[in-house]
Amino acid sequence: MNLEELQSYEIKEHKFLKDINSDAYVLTHKKTGARVVLMPNDEENKVFYIGFRTPPKDSTGVAHIVEHTVLCGSDKYPIKDPFVELCKGSLNTFLNAMTYPDKTVYPVASLNDFDFKNLMDVYLDAVFHPNIYKEEKIFRQEGWHYELENADDDLKINGVVYSEMKGAFSDPDDIVERQIMNSIFPDTPYGVESGGDPDVIPDLTYDDFLDFHSKYYHPSNSYIFLYGNCDMAERLDYIDKEYLSKYEKIEVTSEIATQKPFDERREAVIEYPLTENEDDRDKTYLNLTYCFSDYSDRELPIVLRAFEYAFSGNPAAPLRKSLLDAGIGDEVYASSDCSIKQNLFGFYAKGANSEDKEKFLSIIKDELERTVREGFDKKTLLAFLVREEFKYREADFGRIPKGLAFGLDLLESWLYDDNLALHHMESLEVYKKLKEAVNTDYFEKLLKKYFLDNNHCIFCMGVPVKGLTLKKESELAQTLKEKKDSLSAEEIDKIVEDTKALKEYQKTPDKKEDLEKIKLLKVSDIKKETKPDRNKLYELNGVKYLKQDIFTSGIAYLTLLFDVNSISIEHIRYMPLLANMLARLDTKNLNYGDLSNEIKLNTGGMNMSFNTCRNIKTGEMKSFFEINIKFLYENKKKVFELLSDVLFNSILDDKEKIGEYLSELRSQGESMLISSPHTVALTRATSYFDKMFKINDISIGMDAVKFISELEKDKENSTDKIIKEFKILLPMILRKENLFINLTSPSDKQNELDDELSLFIDSLYTLDIEKSKIEVDCNEGNEAFIFPGQVQFVAMAGEYISKGYKYSGAFNVLRTIMAYDYLWNNVRVEGGAYGCFANFTMSGLCSIVSYRDPHINNTLRIYRELADYVENFECSDRQMNQFIIGAISDIDVPQTASGEGKANLVYYMTGVEEKDRQKTRDEILSCSMEDIRSLAERIKAAFEKEYICVVGAEGKIKENEALFDKVLNLV
Ligand SMILES: [Zn+2]
Numbered sequence: 001m002n003l004e005e006l007q008s009y010e011i012k013e014h015k016f017l018k019d020i021n022s023d024a025y026v027l028t029h030k031k032t033g034a035r036v037v038l039m040p041n042d043e044e045n046k047v048f049y050i051g052f053r054t055p056p057k058d059s060t061g062v063a064h065i066v067e068h069t070v071l072c073g074s075d076k077y078p079i080k081d082p083f084v085e086l087c088k089g090s091l092n093t094f095l096n097a098m099t100y101p102d103k104t105v106y107p108v109a110s111l112n113d114f115d116f117k118n119l120m121d122v123y124l125d126a127v128f129h130p131n132i133y134k135e136e137k138i139f140r141q142e143g144w145h146y147e148l149e150n151a152d153d154d155l156k157i158n159g160v161v162y163s164e165m166k167g168a169f170s171d172p173d174d175i176v177e178r179q180i181m182n183s184i185f186p187d188t189p190y191g192v193e194s195g196g197d198p199d200v201i202p203d204l205t206y207d208d209f210l211d212f213h214s215k216y217y218h219p220s221n222s223y224i225f226l227y228g229n230c231d232m233a234e235r236l237d238y239i240d241k242e243y244l245s246k247y248e249k250i251e252v253t254s255e256i257a258t259q260k261p262f263d264e265r266r267e268a269v270i271e272y273p274l275t276e277n278e279d280d281r282d283k284t285y286l287n288l289t290y291c292f293s294d295y296s297d298r299e300l301p302i303v304l305r306a307f308e309y310a311f312s313g314n315p316a317a318p319l320r321k322s323l324l325d326a327g328i329g330d331e332v333y334a335s336s337d338c339s340i341k342q343n344l345f346g347f348y349a350k351g352a353n354s355e356d357k358e359k360f361l362s363i364i365k366d367e368l369e370r371t372v373r374e375g376f377d378k379k380t381l382l383a384f385l386v387r388e389e390f391k392y393r394e395a396d397f398g399r400i401p402k403g404l405a406f407g408l409d410l411l412e413s414w415l416y417d418d419n420l421a422l423h424h425m426e427s428l429e430v431y432k433k434l435k436e437a438v439n440t441d442y443f444e445k446l447l448k449k450y451f452l453d454n455n456h457c458i459f460c461m462g463v464p465v466k467g468l469t470l471k472k473e474s475e476l477a478q479t480l481k482e483k484k485d486s487l488s489a490e491e492i493d494k495i496v497e498d499t500k501a502l503k504e505y506q507k508t509p510d511k512k513e514d515l516e517k518i519k520l521l522k523v524s525d526i527k528k529e530t531k532p533d534r535n536k537l538y539e540l541n542g543v544k545y546l547k548q549d550i551f552t553s554g555i556a557y558l559t560l561l562f563d564v565n566s567i568s569i570e571h572i573r574y575m576p577l578l579a580n581m582l583a584r585l586d587t588k589n590l591n592y593g594d595l596s597n598e599i600k601l602n603t604g605g606m607n608m609s610f611n612t613c614r615n616i617k618t619g620e621m622k623s624f625f626e627i628n629i630k631f632l633y634e635n636k637k638k639v640f641e642l643l644s645d646v647l648f649n650s651i652l653d654d655k656e657k658i659g660e661y662l663s664e665l666r667s668q669g670e671s672m673l674i675s676s677p678h679t680v681a682l683t684r685a686t687s688y689f690d691k692m693f694k695i696n697d698i699s700i701g702m703d704a705v706k707f708i709s710e711l712e713k714d715k716e717n718s719t720d721k722i723i724k725e726f727k728i729l730l731p732m733i734l735r736k737e738n739l740f741i742n743l744t745s746p747s748d749k750q751n752e753l754d755d756e757l758s759l760f761i762d763s764l765y766t767l768d769i770e771k772s773k774i775e776v777d778c779n780e781g782n783e784a785f786i787f788p789g790q791v792q793f794v795a796m797a798g799e800y801i802s803k804g805y806k807y808s809g810a811f812n813v814l815r816t817i818m819a820y821d822y823l824w825n826n827v828r829v830e831g832g833a834y835g836c837f838a839n840f841t842m843s844g845l846c847s848i849v850s851y852r853d854p855h856i857n858n859t860l861r862i863y864r865e866l867a868d869y870v871e872n873f874e875c876s877d878r879q880m881n882q883f884i885i886g887a888i889s890d891i892d893v894p895q896t897a898s899g900e901g902k903a904n905l906v907y908y909m910t911g912v913e914e915k916d917r918q919k920t921r922d923e924i925l926s927c928s929m930e931d932i933r934s935l936a937e938r939i940k941a942a943f944e945k946e947y948i949c950v951v952g953a954e955g956k957i958k959e960n961e962a963l964f965d966k967v968l969n970l971v
Helices: 062-070 082-089 113-128 136-142 160-168 172-184 206-216 232-242 300-313 318-325 354-374 378-394 402-414 428-437 442-452 468-485 489-507 575-584 592-602 633-649 655-675 677-687 691-699 702-713 715-733 747-762 810-830 857-864 866-871 877-891 897-910 914-925 929-933 936-942 954-959
Strands: 009-017 022-029 035-040 046-053 092-095 103-110 145-147 156-158 222-228 266-274 284-294 331-337 342-352 457-466 535-540 543-549 555-563 605-614 621-632 739-745 783-786 793-799 835-840 845-851 947-952 966-969
Touching (some): 035 232, 035 402, 046 113, 062 136, 062 206, 082 113, 136 160, 136 489, 145 489, 172 342, 284 354, 284 442, 300 318, 300 378, 318 354, 354 457, 378 428, 535 747, 535 897, 543 747, 555 897, 575 592, 575 621, 575 633, 592 633, 605 633, 605 691, 621 691, 633 747, 655 677, 655 702, 655 715, 677 691, 677 793, 739 747, 739 897, 793 857, 810 835, 810 845, 810 877, 857 866
Parallel strands (some): 266 457, 543 739
Antiparallel strands (some): 009 022, 046 222, 284 342, 535 543, 835 845
16 A cells, blocks of 8 residues: 555655655645654654643643553553553563643654554554543542541542652752743743642642543644654554544644733742751852744754853853853853744853842843854854754664654644644754854844843742741641541541552452453564674774774764773772863863864764773773764864863863862752752662772762862862862873773774874873772661652662672563562552662662652562562463563664664673673573572572662651661752
């Protein structure tokens, strides 16, 4: 069948998108008006999504709760959690659902044809025929409900989205962002919180929730996307016959209102929580955000990102410099958002004070006026455009399937205008035009129009308030107490009954015949062989040189690893600072602004970092100073010139800049602690017994942030010390005997760098230096860290190798069982936490962490009972088949060229050979119930001694104080 023969659709547009080498069709479904975009091409990682325009009218989170609940069972798949069934047992490469401020999208991706069709069907049935109308408990579980186990208990509110959003409302970056959006679009759906404000979520009724679904989840309001190598006509025919043709066209009013411009600048203030002991000095967010033009402007998103770089991305940007010199903030940045109907651009100073407001505004105004008058630095704009074009051509989205990234880009115009579906898909011509415009006054004119002559802007201030979380918690407790007091005995009994009934519902297994309605691949359909090793080891001038022959579209991905194991931990502590600051200081040849531009003009990225890895066979650890550079071969000479300039000619005595970067790093470090408490808790718990994690904690974890924060307190002396350390470190690191080179590139290009690399090797330091060793001691002792949010992150870790046990591929299968069965059911579904993950490494580490969790003790109990669960593990053949496929899908992730190169380098460094990966794969594919049960002993051994770390709310941690040796503040 071909597309032209399809009677039920009309082709509105057909063109070839040369930027991404794909055909594209825009169609409409004749009967319902459903909108469709197809991108047929030879990409094996196929993508499908269905999306709806879902503008909310309040902050009850109704769009978000509908997103969660439609995945909890449907007509064809009447089980409690088809989403989880798919996660467990499909070869998907992407499976999720996302609520945005104006749309909800349900994407799936897979390399396997059978699997892809199956995923599509489960998702389509979910959105059009969900069980939410038949089963109210789905709404209560995922949205919100009153919880009362006994009539005498305190009344509580729980629910997955409720916990998720309590977590999201803990992060000050998020809080400020949300306030800006709400205040600049007061008359549109962006004026409310689509995810749900935890204070407002309990206002949502079951009826309003159902109304939202019936209004918006209709083909006439839908957006359907298909990408990759599949029979598109066959797919469209199926979508029509199974779903769309059963509906009549209706008028759905879901257009997103446009915000009328303001007559004058408005202001907003939002409070965010600090813990009781935190200092509120230098903690205020200052922001000025402009709103202008809309989705129909193809150039503006790129122009705005160029402005970001010109105003703050380049370390020498005049605006950044003026604000920091005036002592306003520790971190200054600009940020644009073109993913919604109207575009936004904001200037931020973080770590400021409220009295800086006027100065903040006048410095920005002066700088905008000056730029319009005197012009942007041309090279800065050009450098940015060249780098962006590199990224656009490279199209490397990490683990996000390429097709999905393109599909989501479409919605940035398609959602607002049916005729502009492919509007942002051909940017190369836009880059060309903008690069030419650099030498005119084009950018300056836009700056004048959109900023100086524009009153649609808002000044927003995020003000820290000590103890706000405790206050909110006690207010909520009070409200709930009053609520309970107002209830009659019968009403209270009803809540107790409902609580029981919900738990009962959650615990009742699905019927076997219903589970079987979800089609599954068989283990026998899965490829037996692991991916082949791509590593080839060579030597260049006595230096080990690893290469992977991979097609990279003309890009060289080069990694230089300097072994730093002979340096003492006292020096190592400064290495992350060095990695961060090195390419941002003046060199003998270039000032730091020009250096930043030159790096952008000639590379696709030059990054330095400090990393540690461990050989799985010998247990030996290695730490590296790592340099990653990607570039086009034609720029190789310039790239090595710049690299040498940065490494050997940097002017290290610049106290002022080092002091400035130190404050910025402290601010970024603290934000990292607050936005990723689960990672912090996990690293910390593991560091109590594992030296590699101890080094990680010291170099990039909480300990590193504390170290930087201590240095910042006495900047005058610290900067001297830092300069001294940098001068000691560079000759210790940059030595031939430390160097290891890795290159990912097609083989015919691989020798092209030999001359440059040889010269580089010869230029390395040879003078004598003191030699030492990285040595660390682990500090045992369970800790809790108070953070200003209202949820918990509960981590437990252990290991079994030192107790004489060995790793097995069955652990990969257990990981799937944990993620989608044991932890999912106990910690998420019943416990109400947003998430919970387990990890088992080849080096024998076992760790579990919950995410945005209302509990501490209950979650720990579930962790403690894990070994028993594993010992008595039982499942059907079908389930085992499912868990095995789920484990394989975690491994068989499609990789980008750079990703595959990196993975191979890691295999080499950690001693994981092809035969080890094959052994693991064999163990996964043959895994039996007995194999899972045999892991119980290893888990018992690992968790015998409890290494626990919790990040959480003050009140909750104090309740559980007895669990910890220490209770400290996170920041
Ligand atoms: Zn969610």
